Amino acid sequence: MTNPYTVADVMTERVVAVRPGAEFKEILAAMERGKVTAVPVVEGEGRIVGVVSEADLLLKEELRDHRLGLIEQLKRLDATAKAGSRLARDLMTSPAVTIRSEASLPQAARTMATHHVKRLPVVDEHGAVQGIVSRSDLLKVFLRPDEELASEVRRDAVEHVFPLSHQDVDVRVEAGVVVLAGHVRDASLIPLATRLARAVEGVVDVRCELTGEAGG
Template sequence: MKHLRTVDDVMTHAVISANRRTPFKDIVKTMRQWRISALPVLTDEGRVVGMVSEADLLLKAQGGDESRAVSAGQLMTVPAVTVTRYASIAGAARLMARGHLKRLPVVDDDGRLVGLVSRGDLLKIYLRPDEDIAAELRELIMAELIPAGSAAVRVHVADGVVHPDGCIPDPSLNDVLVRVARTVPGVVDVTARLDVEVPA
């Protein structure tokens, strides 16, 4: 399985969007047709300027919006919160959590829409096979721990939980191992209880 590290690895590339002039009824029809709950609103050049969601439309339908907003440009939430395709999955997740967002438009360096990432997309990293996680961890351990001393560490991963065991020459390496393991995509938790090698 491909290592999933950036938004580009998990985003949806085909995105249904609106422009500022898209009428209220067309937005509703599009959402129903494609079974989506929000649309990015774009300029004619493809740059994201806002998001219009079911919540925005329902406010109008319930009579809570007394303005004469009838197009995407008038109904949309601004400014649009976006993320670049090169952002880390963890970074996008933090951005969503802080803003209580369900999805983020993904943009290129010029602010043009290139995709959309949802909460469900970000969770794909946890579908990574345990053996893939273990193999990457073994490589990292060789790079990070072995040069620090004669560490002899074995790694077992079950349901995304890392269970290392073995001997380390320095107790501080236990914390290093935990930090390294938590950077690996797909890791749910780490239970590191390693023995410290006592010099003879």
């Protein structure tokens, strides 16, 4: 079976980061330079200590002319503190939500969804930044060529499940959609072959037209 794709396979290794002492305009310049909406804040030899996003910086603009009442100030202590700050160490969200390079793509997607973030710094066992993985990076697997997908589906699903009758199965892929057609010896194994085909990285959907003999 082919090893599943990991974060290391799709992440961007070039990382634009700032130091804790970076000032407001320096952070903005880093975001513009990297064409990103958030940057890791690192210290020492690259250990991540937080992340500054556009949302953190926009608090300064949001609260510039807005005088908060006492109750609202108490509710938004963190926001008002950030609005009055200009250094990365005071503007950043900490601890940063990160992921390891060996994590699977579904793990990365779940982490992003759980924490409502669009990208994750990728770190090693010491917390040093190795790269960045974004939502768009996770979608890269869906750009795999149809021929490559067909070959993997045939090897990891069809031949694996139907070692005796795989030659009677036709595997077609068009725009990421897999079609399995033909006749197999054991109909009870068809759902398993369908699940394995759907699990291949980059497969959009599976249409199963297989028929088989009851009870093998």
